[in-house]
Amino acid sequence: MIDILIKNKEYIIEITGYTGEGEGVGRADGEAVFVPSAIMGEKLKVLIVKPLKHYAYGKIIEIITPSAHRVEPECIYYKKCGGCVLQHMDYSAQLEFKRIRVQDALKRLGGCDTSVEPVTPSPDIFRYRNKAQLPVSDAGIGFYEMRSHNVIDINDCLIQNEVTAKIIKVVRDYMDKYNIPAYNEEKHNGIIRGIFIRNGSNTGEIMTCIITRTKDLPYKEELVESLSKIENMTSIFHNINREKTNVQMGKTNYLLWGSETIKETLCGVEFHISPLSFFQINTKQTEQLYAKAAEFAKVDNPQTVFDLYCGTGTISLITAQNVKKVVGVEIVPSAVENAKKNAERNGIDNVEFFLGKSEALLPQLAKDFSPDTVILDPPRKGCDINLIDSLNKVKPNHIVYVSCDPSTLARDIKNLQGYQVEKVVPFDMFPHTKHVECVVLMSRIKD
Ligand SMILES: C[S@@+](CC[C@H](N)C(=O)[O-])C[C@H]1O[C@@H](n2cnc3c(N)ncnc32)[C@H](O)[C@@H]1O
Known part of the structure; x- marks a missing residue:
């Protein structure tokens, strides 16, 4: 054509x-x-x-x-930034966009006609994020422009916690004062690559990681002194990423000041989180989503539940309160360490965590523990096909799929054999962005 x-x-x-x-x-x-x-x-x-x-x-x-749902975007960077692409819609239209997105993907890519429930709104639609990852370049500190790696220099971001603006200011002043060069992605030179910030929405604790290309962080005592003065700063890390890649964070972290982890609570359970561990970015909405995942994981009173892709053990520990045994599997070593300690600290002793790829460990773990229900919470790319093949052999009674990408969710649903989709509940974890999270309950069709 x-x-x-x-x-x-x-x-x-x-x-x-x-x-x-x-x-x-x-x-x-x-x-x-x-x-x-x-x-x-x-x-x-x-x-x-x-x-x-x-x-x-x-x-x-x-x-x-114009649509009756059209509104003036509140953010001054809306036209350039690749993040909040829906800020021109009122919140009800954003939720409907996300419901349609899930429904379409399930039907088109998953061949699944189950009706999708209305999207559960986020309790906060601004200042809801507990994590910021800010690239630094000669252009400034901020976010990437839409479909590019050009950094937009920002002072604040309306979906981030207020502390983000304070940390940006401290790092900008430090770079200006000591003439510290920003990282140049093309030439792979310069020093400061980015800033990574986490905050516990329920605890107030704050973690800052300064990401550099170099092993050295010049004038680090001076930088730490300024950062540590920020109210509720709990933990300051130096993260080193020497690779020529557009992935921001490296694997090496040095604690410069304060605690190794920050605390956050979810559904009454306390979690300690390291810089590299996955943790959902919208705490209040996560509590609603996990409560739904735990409710689905309870269906038919299972004895043993597997939580694959378990991160720091969040869903495992919340689910453990209702079942006899939970087995968690996660690929990031520090997350598994966090998960084990989180279980200990909360006095939860019916959970075991294993380090490795879910697709590699499932066949043996299924022989050892025989799961009635399996929870899946993979990254955006969805589940490895070998994991789906194993599940088709293990045949748990129920699968609870927590998804952050409707397309890969639909693909995986299509590849799972002998299940019917009972419920699809979307959650708006990321207001103003195109993203949508879903919790899906699938039940085995009796053979
Ligand atoms: C979307 S997160 C979910 C984490 C956790 N369930 C939570 O809600 O906090 C996906 C997790 O899967 C882990 N992961 C990625 N690939 C994996 C694999 N092949 N096997 C096990 N874990 C994996 C990531 O490190 C990350 O912690």
Whole structure:
């Protein structure tokens, strides 16, 4: 097919759907046009900026009929930043976009017609994040521009905790005062690559990691002195990443000041978290999501539950209160250490954690412990096909799938044999962004 839509030509289009990235979708001369910042139902004058083989990208020139859900974005960086792509929609429209996104993915990629429940709103829609990862470059400290690695220099971010702005200021002042060069991704030179911040929303504790390309962090005593004065600072690390990669954090951490971990509580259980351990970024919403996962994991009163991809043992420890035995599997060594200590500290002794790949350990662990229910909470890329194959052999009665990507969730559901999807409950873990989290209950069809 040749490009039908002409670059730089204007079309009037009506938005009838969304892409998974949050762009509006309409048609011009029968061809699909993806339009950022558009809302379903709107009539727009659109300039074609990038015609491709099967669709085109367009840019809004004029909003002829605005949606009743259109709002003025609160963030001054909205137009540039690749993060909060839905800030032009009111919150109800964002939730509906996410519900449709899950429903479409399940149907199109998973062949699954189960109706998706309304998206559980986030208790806070601003200042909800407990983690910030800020790249540093010659352009400044901030976030990446949409579809690029150009850093937008920011002073604050409305979805981050207020402490983020204070830490940015301290690091910026330190770099200016001591002439410390920022990292240059292309040339792989310079020193400061990024800042990583965690805060316990329920405890107030704060962790800061300064990421460098070099082994040395010049004037570190001076930097630590300023950072440690920030109220509730609990832990300051130096993280070293010498690789030429766009992954920010390296694997080596040196504690410069304070504690090795910060504390956070979830559903009444206390967790200690290291810099490299996974921890959900929206604490209040996580409590609602984990409560749902624990409720699904209780169905039919299982004796033994597996929590695969268990991180610091969060879901394992919350679920352990209702069942006889929980077995957790996780690939990051420090997370497994955190998980074991978290169990000890909370006096939970019916949980065992194993270090390794879930796909590698499941076959043997299933022989040893015979799970009735398996919880899956993989990263965005979903489950390894070998894990799905093992589950098809192990045949647990129920699978509780916690997913942060509807497409890989749908693919994995399709590959699981002999299960029916009972419930799909989406949670808005990341307001204003395109992302959506789901908890799915699957039950074995009797053979
Ligand atoms: C989305 S997180 C979930 C963690 C935990 N369930 C929670 O909610 O805090 C996914 C976790 O899977 C781990 N992981 C990634 N690949 C893995 C694998 N093949 N086997 C086991 N764990 C893995 C990651 O390190 C991360 O901790």
